[in-house]
Amino acid sequence: MYQKKTPVQLDCGLHFFKELLNGKWKLMLVYYISKNLKRPSELQRKIPNADRRVMDQQLQELVLHGFINKKTFNTKVPKVEYELTELGEKLLPLILTIEQWGEENRFVLNKALEKDPKFENVV
Amino acid sequence: MYQKKTPVQLDCGLHFFKELLNGKWKLMLVYYISKNLKRPSELQRKIPNADRRVMDQQLQELVLHGFINKKTFNTKVPKVEYELTELGEKLLPLILTIEQWGEENRFVLNKALEKDPKFENVV
DNA sequence: TAGAATACGCATAAATTTATGCGTAATTGT
DNA sequence: ACAATTACGCATAAATTTATGCGTATTCTA
Numbered sequence: 001m002y003q004k005k006t007p008v009q010l011d012c013g014l015h016f017f018k019e020l021l022n023g024k025w026k027l028m029l030v031y032y033i034s035k036n037l038k039r040p041s042e043l044q045r046k047i048p049n050a051d052r053r054v055m056d057q058q059l060q061e062l063v064l065h066g067f068i069n070k071k072t073f074n075t076k077v078p079k080v081e082y083e084l085t086e087l088g089e090k091l092l093p094l095i096l097t098i099e100q101w102g103e104e105n106r107f108v109l110n111k112a113l114e115k116d117p118k119f120e121n122v123v
Numbered sequence: 124m125y126q127k128k129t130p131v132q133l134d135c136g137l138h139f140f141k142e143l144l145n146g147k148w149k150l151m152l153v154y155y156i157s158k159n160l161k162r163p164s165e166l167q168r169k170i171p172n173a174d175r176r177v178m179d180q181q182l183q184e185l186v187l188h189g190f191i192n193k194k195t196f197n198t199k200v201p202k203v204e205y206e207l208t209e210l211g212e213k214l215l216p217l218i219l220t221i222e223q224w225g226e227e228n229r230f231v232l233n234k235a236l237e238k239d240p241k242f243e244n245v246v
Numbered sequence: 247t248a249g250a251a252t253a254c255g256c257a258t259a260a261a262t263t264t265a266t267g268c269g270t271a272a273t274t275g276t
Numbered sequence: 277a278c279a280a281t282t283a284c285g286c287a288t289a290a291a292t293t294t295a296t297g298c299g300t301a302t303t304c305t306a
Contacts, residue, residue, distance in 0.1 A: 004245045009172055013225020014150045016232040027137045049132055054294060065235040077252060077303050087231060094224055101217055102136020108210060109139040112188040122127045164282065177264060200273050201283060
Protein backbone atom coordinates (compact mmCIF):
# COMPACT_ATOMS: atom_id res chain seq x y z
CA MET A 1 0.00 0.00 0.00
CA TYR A 2 1.13 3.47 -0.84
CA GLN A 3 2.02 5.83 1.96
CA LYS A 4 2.33 9.57 1.70
CA LYS A 5 5.71 11.10 2.26
CA THR A 6 5.01 14.79 2.07
CA PRO A 7 3.36 16.38 5.12
CA VAL A 8 -0.17 17.49 4.34
CA GLN A 9 -1.28 21.07 4.79
CA LEU A 10 -4.44 21.40 6.84
CA ASP A 11 -4.39 25.08 7.71
CA CYS A 12 -7.73 25.77 6.06
CA GLY A 13 -10.87 23.88 5.20
CA LEU A 14 -10.03 23.73 1.53
CA HIS A 15 -7.25 21.27 2.19
CA PHE A 16 -9.53 18.72 3.81
CA PHE A 17 -11.68 18.72 0.74
CA LYS A 18 -8.65 18.25 -1.46
CA GLU A 19 -7.00 15.52 0.56
CA LEU A 20 -10.15 13.50 1.03
CA LEU A 21 -12.15 14.03 -2.13
CA ASN A 22 -9.67 14.50 -4.89
CA GLY A 23 -10.19 11.08 -6.43
CA LYS A 24 -11.18 10.93 -10.05
CA TRP A 25 -14.66 9.53 -9.43
CA LYS A 26 -15.34 10.20 -5.78
CA LEU A 27 -17.77 13.07 -6.11
CA MET A 28 -19.68 11.31 -8.85
CA LEU A 29 -19.89 8.18 -6.76
CA VAL A 30 -21.30 10.04 -3.78
CA TYR A 31 -23.72 11.80 -6.07
CA TYR A 32 -25.02 8.63 -7.68
CA ILE A 33 -25.25 6.80 -4.40
CA SER A 34 -27.43 9.64 -3.16
CA LYS A 35 -29.56 9.03 -6.25
CA ASN A 36 -30.16 5.49 -5.07
CA LEU A 37 -27.69 3.72 -7.26
CA LYS A 38 -26.42 1.64 -4.39
CA ARG A 39 -24.86 -1.41 -5.87
CA PRO A 40 -21.37 -1.63 -7.33
CA SER A 41 -22.68 -3.03 -10.58
CA GLU A 42 -25.20 -0.23 -10.92
CA LEU A 43 -22.53 2.37 -10.35
CA GLN A 44 -20.31 0.61 -12.81
CA ARG A 45 -22.99 0.79 -15.46
CA LYS A 46 -23.62 4.43 -14.73
CA ILE A 47 -19.94 5.34 -14.97
CA PRO A 48 -18.64 2.96 -17.61
CA ASN A 49 -15.42 4.91 -18.08
CA ALA A 50 -14.33 4.15 -14.56
CA ASP A 51 -12.34 0.96 -14.35
CA ARG A 52 -13.79 -1.48 -11.89
CA ARG A 53 -10.68 -1.66 -9.79
CA VAL A 54 -10.21 2.08 -9.73
CA MET A 55 -13.82 2.53 -8.76
CA ASP A 56 -13.48 -0.09 -6.05
CA GLN A 57 -10.49 1.69 -4.63
CA GLN A 58 -12.29 5.00 -4.54
CA LEU A 59 -15.31 3.41 -2.90
CA GLN A 60 -13.07 1.83 -0.29
CA GLU A 61 -11.54 5.18 0.50
CA LEU A 62 -14.94 6.83 0.74
CA VAL A 63 -15.91 4.14 3.24
CA LEU A 64 -12.68 4.47 5.19
CA HIS A 65 -13.09 8.22 5.41
CA GLY A 66 -16.68 7.92 6.53
CA PHE A 67 -18.60 9.37 3.61
CA ILE A 68 -20.45 6.16 2.80
CA ASN A 69 -21.30 2.89 4.48
CA LYS A 70 -20.97 -0.48 2.89
CA LYS A 71 -23.57 -3.11 3.62
CA THR A 72 -22.76 -6.68 2.69
CA PHE A 73 -25.63 -9.12 2.46
CA ASN A 74 -24.81 -12.75 3.03
CA THR A 75 -27.33 -13.91 0.53
CA LYS A 76 -26.64 -16.82 -1.73
CA VAL A 77 -25.17 -14.47 -4.29
CA PRO A 78 -23.25 -12.04 -2.12
CA LYS A 79 -24.74 -8.59 -2.50
CA VAL A 80 -23.27 -5.21 -1.64
CA GLU A 81 -24.97 -1.88 -1.16
CA TYR A 82 -23.62 1.52 -0.33
CA GLU A 83 -25.39 4.36 1.43
CA LEU A 84 -24.43 7.85 2.49
CA THR A 85 -23.40 8.52 6.05
CA GLU A 86 -24.26 11.73 7.84
CA LEU A 87 -20.96 13.15 6.65
CA GLY A 88 -21.80 12.08 3.12
CA GLU A 89 -25.14 13.83 3.35
CA LYS A 90 -23.40 16.99 4.46
CA LEU A 91 -21.18 16.75 1.43
CA LEU A 92 -24.05 16.52 -0.98
CA PRO A 93 -24.92 20.23 -1.19
CA LEU A 94 -21.32 20.97 -2.14
CA ILE A 95 -21.42 18.44 -4.90
CA LEU A 96 -24.65 19.87 -6.24
CA THR A 97 -23.21 23.38 -6.11
CA ILE A 98 -20.08 22.34 -7.95
CA GLU A 99 -22.04 20.40 -10.51
CA GLN A 100 -24.34 23.33 -11.10
CA TRP A 101 -21.41 25.72 -11.44
CA GLY A 102 -19.84 23.44 -13.98
CA GLU A 103 -22.98 23.15 -16.04
CA GLU A 104 -23.77 26.84 -15.89
CA ASN A 105 -20.30 27.69 -17.12
CA ARG A 106 -19.79 24.72 -19.35
CA PHE A 107 -19.28 26.77 -22.46
CA VAL A 108 -16.59 29.05 -21.13
CA LEU A 109 -14.93 26.28 -19.13
CA ASN A 110 -14.75 24.17 -22.21
CA LYS A 111 -13.07 27.02 -24.03
CA ALA A 112 -10.59 27.30 -21.19
CA LEU A 113 -9.65 23.69 -21.66
CA GLU A 114 -9.40 24.06 -25.40
CA LYS A 115 -6.90 26.85 -25.26
CA ASP A 116 -4.64 24.90 -22.91
CA PRO A 117 -2.02 23.09 -25.01
CA LYS A 118 -1.76 20.51 -22.28
CA PHE A 119 -5.20 19.29 -23.23
CA GLU A 120 -4.87 19.56 -26.97
CA ASN A 121 -4.85 15.85 -27.66
CA VAL A 122 -7.60 14.89 -25.30
CA VAL A 123 -10.42 17.39 -25.28
CA MET B 124 5.75 20.95 -21.42
CA TYR B 125 3.65 18.06 -20.29
CA GLN B 126 0.73 16.94 -22.38
CA LYS B 127 -2.13 14.80 -21.29
CA LYS B 128 -2.52 11.41 -22.86
CA THR B 129 -5.71 10.12 -21.35
CA PRO B 130 -8.96 11.52 -22.76
CA VAL B 131 -10.75 13.67 -20.22
CA GLN B 132 -14.29 12.98 -19.13
CA LEU B 133 -16.55 15.99 -19.34
CA ASP B 134 -19.97 14.38 -19.07
CA CYS B 135 -20.92 16.34 -15.99
CA GLY B 136 -20.04 19.64 -14.39
CA LEU B 137 -17.98 18.01 -11.68
CA HIS B 138 -15.30 17.11 -14.17
CA PHE B 139 -14.69 20.69 -15.22
CA PHE B 140 -14.04 21.61 -11.65
CA LYS B 141 -11.64 18.74 -11.27
CA GLU B 142 -9.72 19.26 -14.48
CA LEU B 143 -9.32 22.98 -14.02
CA LEU B 144 -9.03 23.51 -10.30
CA ASN B 145 -7.35 20.46 -8.95
CA GLY B 146 -4.01 22.12 -8.33
CA LYS B 147 -2.58 22.02 -4.86
CA TRP B 148 -2.90 25.77 -4.21
CA LYS B 149 -5.32 27.01 -6.83
CA LEU B 150 -8.38 27.52 -4.67
CA MET B 151 -6.33 29.20 -1.96
CA LEU B 152 -4.76 31.50 -4.52
CA VAL B 153 -8.11 32.57 -5.91
CA TYR B 154 -9.36 33.07 -2.38
CA TYR B 155 -6.45 35.25 -1.31
CA ILE B 156 -6.50 37.25 -4.50
CA SER B 157 -10.14 37.99 -3.78
CA LYS B 158 -8.97 39.19 -0.36
CA ASN B 159 -6.79 41.75 -2.07
CA LEU B 160 -3.48 39.98 -1.81
CA LYS B 161 -2.64 40.76 -5.38
CA ARG B 162 1.10 40.57 -5.68
CA PRO B 163 3.11 37.37 -6.04
CA SER B 164 5.28 38.23 -3.08
CA GLU B 165 2.26 38.85 -0.89
CA LEU B 166 0.76 35.53 -1.87
CA GLN B 167 4.08 33.87 -1.26
CA ARG B 168 4.20 35.25 2.25
CA LYS B 169 0.64 34.21 2.92
CA ILE B 170 1.25 30.65 1.71
CA PRO B 171 4.85 30.01 2.72
CA ASN B 172 4.53 26.27 2.22
CA ALA B 173 3.98 26.72 -1.48
CA ASP B 174 7.18 26.67 -3.41
CA ARG B 175 7.61 29.76 -5.54
CA ARG B 176 7.87 27.86 -8.78
CA VAL B 177 4.91 25.64 -8.01
CA MET B 178 2.89 28.70 -7.08
CA ASP B 179 3.95 30.43 -10.26
CA GLN B 180 2.87 27.50 -12.32
CA GLN B 181 -0.53 27.39 -10.68
CA LEU B 182 -0.98 31.12 -11.17
CA GLN B 183 -0.07 30.77 -14.82
CA GLU B 184 -2.67 28.07 -15.25
CA LEU B 185 -5.31 30.14 -13.48
CA VAL B 186 -4.53 32.95 -15.91
CA LEU B 187 -4.58 30.65 -18.91
CA HIS B 188 -7.92 29.21 -17.89
CA GLY B 189 -9.40 32.63 -17.32
CA PHE B 190 -9.95 32.71 -13.57
CA ILE B 191 -7.56 35.59 -12.93
CA ASN B 192 -5.90 38.36 -14.88
CA LYS B 193 -2.27 39.30 -14.60
CA LYS B 194 -1.32 42.95 -14.79
CA THR B 195 2.33 43.78 -15.32
CA PHE B 196 3.46 47.31 -14.50
CA ASN B 197 6.51 48.58 -16.33
CA THR B 198 7.74 50.51 -13.37
CA LYS B 199 11.41 50.74 -12.50
CA VAL B 200 11.10 47.61 -10.44
CA PRO B 201 8.74 45.49 -12.49
CA LYS B 202 5.57 44.92 -10.57
CA VAL B 203 2.89 42.29 -11.01
CA GLU B 204 -0.66 42.19 -9.75
CA TYR B 205 -3.39 39.62 -10.12
CA GLU B 206 -7.13 40.17 -10.05
CA LEU B 207 -10.16 37.96 -10.41
CA THR B 208 -11.97 37.77 -13.73
CA GLU B 209 -15.71 37.39 -13.96
CA LEU B 210 -15.23 33.66 -14.05
CA GLY B 211 -13.06 33.89 -10.97
CA GLU B 212 -15.74 35.85 -9.18
CA LYS B 213 -18.27 33.18 -10.04
CA LEU B 214 -15.95 30.62 -8.54
CA LEU B 215 -15.65 32.43 -5.24
CA PRO B 216 -18.94 31.29 -3.67
CA LEU B 217 -17.91 27.69 -4.26
CA ILE B 218 -14.60 28.25 -2.57
CA LEU B 219 -16.27 29.83 0.42
CA THR B 220 -18.75 26.97 0.62
CA ILE B 221 -16.01 24.37 0.50
CA GLU B 222 -13.91 26.24 3.02
CA GLN B 223 -16.85 26.53 5.38
CA TRP B 224 -17.70 22.86 5.01
CA GLY B 225 -14.12 21.96 5.83
CA GLU B 226 -14.02 24.13 8.90
CA GLU B 227 -17.42 23.01 10.16
CA ASN B 228 -16.40 19.38 9.88
CA ARG B 229 -12.75 19.82 10.71
CA PHE B 230 -12.86 17.52 13.71
CA VAL B 231 -14.44 14.56 11.99
CA LEU B 232 -12.49 15.09 8.79
CA ASN B 233 -9.29 15.12 10.75
CA LYS B 234 -10.27 11.84 12.32
CA ALA B 235 -10.93 10.45 8.88
CA LEU B 236 -7.41 11.30 7.85
CA GLU B 237 -5.95 9.89 11.02
CA LYS B 238 -7.49 6.50 10.55
CA ASP B 239 -6.15 6.23 7.02
CA PRO B 240 -2.82 4.37 7.11
CA LYS B 241 -1.82 6.17 3.96
CA PHE B 242 -1.55 9.35 5.99
CA GLU B 243 0.01 7.90 9.09
CA ASN B 244 3.38 9.52 8.64
CA VAL B 245 2.18 12.91 7.59
CA VAL B 246 -0.86 14.03 9.52
C1' DT C 247 -23.20 -27.01 -18.88
C1' DA C 248 -21.26 -22.93 -20.84
C1' DG C 249 -21.75 -18.07 -20.31
C1' DA C 250 -23.07 -13.92 -17.85
C1' DA C 251 -23.25 -11.53 -13.40
C1' DT C 252 -21.59 -10.61 -8.78
C1' DA C 253 -17.72 -9.45 -5.80
C1' DC C 254 -12.74 -9.22 -4.32
C1' DG C 255 -7.52 -8.66 -4.80
C1' DC C 256 -2.36 -8.44 -5.68
C1' DA C 257 1.49 -6.57 -8.14
C1' DT C 258 3.18 -3.45 -11.31
C1' DA C 259 3.10 -0.08 -15.10
C1' DA C 260 1.82 4.29 -16.76
C1' DA C 261 0.24 8.87 -16.29
C1' DT C 262 0.13 13.05 -13.87
C1' DT C 263 1.30 16.39 -10.49
C1' DT C 264 4.49 18.48 -7.37
C1' DA C 265 9.16 19.52 -5.90
C1' DT C 266 13.83 21.07 -6.51
C1' DG C 267 18.63 22.10 -8.42
C1' DC C 268 20.60 25.62 -10.73
C1' DG C 269 20.37 30.31 -13.12
C1' DT C 270 19.36 35.30 -14.85
C1' DA C 271 18.49 40.31 -14.02
C1' DA C 272 17.17 44.73 -12.18
C1' DT C 273 16.44 47.76 -8.05
C1' DT C 274 16.25 49.25 -3.22
C1' DG C 275 17.91 49.91 1.19
C1' DT C 276 22.19 50.03 4.33
C1' DA D 277 29.72 47.67 -2.35
C1' DC D 278 26.59 44.16 -0.50
C1' DA D 279 22.62 41.89 1.13
C1' DA D 280 17.65 41.66 0.35
C1' DT D 281 13.54 41.97 -2.78
C1' DT D 282 11.00 41.22 -7.05
C1' DA D 283 10.20 38.49 -11.02
C1' DC D 284 11.03 34.77 -14.51
C1' DG D 285 12.54 30.06 -16.34
C1' DC D 286 14.49 25.43 -17.88
C1' DA D 287 15.34 20.67 -17.00
C1' DT D 288 14.70 16.80 -14.13
C1' DA D 289 13.66 14.25 -10.01
C1' DA D 290 10.34 12.69 -6.82
C1' DA D 291 5.81 11.87 -5.22
C1' DT D 292 1.20 10.57 -6.06
C1' DT D 293 -2.66 8.92 -8.55
C1' DT D 294 -4.71 6.14 -12.07
C1' DA D 295 -4.65 2.17 -15.10
C1' DT D 296 -4.05 -2.63 -16.27
C1' DG D 297 -2.44 -7.64 -16.48
C1' DC D 298 -3.66 -11.61 -14.42
C1' DG D 299 -6.52 -14.33 -10.96
C1' DT D 300 -10.21 -16.46 -7.57
C1' DA D 301 -14.92 -17.88 -6.44
C1' DT D 302 -19.97 -18.39 -6.37
C1' DT D 303 -24.58 -18.42 -8.46
C1' DC D 304 -28.05 -17.71 -11.67
C1' DT D 305 -29.71 -18.32 -16.59
C1' DA D 306 -30.42 -19.97 -21.10
